[in-house]
Amino acid sequence: MPIRIPDALPATQALERENIFVMTEYRALHQDIRPLRVLILNLMPTKIATETQIMRKLSNTPLQIEVELLRTVSHEATHVSEDHLETFYRTFEEVEHEHFDGLIITGAPVEQLDFEDVDYWPELQRIMDWSVENVHSTLHICWGAQAGLYHHYGINKHELPAKLSGVYEHYLVKRSSPLVRGFDDRFYAVHSRYTEVRASDVEACGELEVVAASEVAGLYIVKSVDSRQFFVFGHPEYDTDTLRLEYERDVKRGIDPQVPANYFPGDDPAREPLNTWCSQAQLLYTNWLNYYVYQTTPYDIRLAGRIARAKAGLV
Template sequence: MPIRIPDQLPARDILVREGVSVMDEHTAMRQDIRPMQIGLLNLMPNKTRTETQLARLLGVSPLQVELTLVRIGAHRAKNTSEEHLISFYQTWEEVADRKFDGFIITGAPIELLPFHEVTYWDELTRILDWTKTNAHSSFFICWGAMAAAWHFHKVPKYTLDKKAFGVFRHRNNAPASTYLAGFSDDFAIPVSRWTEVRSSDIAAVPDLELLMESDQTGPCLVSEKTCNRLYMFNHIEYDSTSLKEEYDRDVAAGTSIEVPHEYYPENDPGRKPLNRWRSHAHLLFGNWLNQAYQTTPYDLNEIGKDGG
């Protein structure tokens, strides 16, 4: 089934050109099925790009998915026009009475700040608590995953001596997990962060299961049966050129940055980078949607009544 997004959302044209099946609102209304209700709290500065990345992955499911874009109400975005936010986003307060089959919280470029110094930390903690009763399954990404792991379990984040930056090999710790169905024994995933969580801290929380990790960059994906949570500490949703653009930006600004690890052929920034994670990104999001679909109540109002 296609993904249902607003007809005028800029991501729509990009997805159509890529062959992703996108359903217009009129057609969706005529289908006699309940679409999966997925919310996306987008904390990334380039909201249009993140919308496209995640809609691309949600749009390959055989299920009909209706995506609702959500933003922090008290935070003013610097890199996205107010017109775009008004046209396509709702504040969390505006959706707080709704129930969602799945809710995604992205990363944000604020990872070096202590959590309590983040300007919207209080609102974010209210949203995280709200997911316990209003989202059947939650998917936290990068800084969003670190924030959720700290809020729910006091799993700390640690500052790295240098940025973990590039494409790193990861191993499959749990081949029997429904989230990793079809995954290889090892695979490549993009990493871009100045902080980390550690396996020992995750192991100290009985409710958490470490599904993916790397010898070089540590934990990658953690699951939790409580409220059907997934914590992705890296950027499996990245485009082919996301790391290149981060590298080029830092080089242009005179920031000290190493060439992204195992990203360019022969480590040459003059060559076109190869995407070696796309298939696993689609697989992970497809597995997440499928698991949510199989376990969510048909009646959205029933979500959260049994703790998940």
């Protein structure tokens, strides 16, 4: 949350130069406040685990948030009951005439397929097109980030020689970005994927900028210059044991997976993993909500998405 200080306090300019959000008394007194509406498009097969993980990150903030869950109807979910979906999830047809402050598009275990070969790709394209005018800010996670870059900017993914799985050290490329406010110079983040987006492709696009990356894991955070689209190629929502469960699942399938890097002490799967990414993961979600949703979304929810497009000369 911002700090509220007197309008003419000398510290105001110094704090603003450091990208610390300061709210003057005038703005605080004239501020309209309402709950934020956040829509989660959950593409993961483990829907209950994923929705719990993401809501845990969204809840650790003083902001009041109304969360809606969205599913695709062009893909039959097999790891969750239809009763759960019918009770707690909505379809695109049910929300397409509504507006949201934020949208989160999760990852999905379909990286090794071409985007056009994913059975719900046409439906996902409709949702991403709709979000441009009906959502103020969108956060894409892992495969969702790759799908978003491909759909909005034509940047394709590339298959890796082997699955990238583990906890990797990262560095800040754009230190001044409020999205990484409070991050250490070097921090750890989880990756679990078979494909990557190359930094050179992102850097060649004038509408995007890299915020954080890793010497080993590659890109971690990319954002649009207009600060409406965010792409995170790791899994900041993962619990301590999520990578272990994935590893054990792959072992049972006979895939002979590599042990997740820098995850088990001594790289020994018999030992309890250590969580070294939780603090930055929480900051990522909190900063996105605070700086790129709460502080900039219009009070009239019906204008979400449209104001930003109007400023960019797109409407």
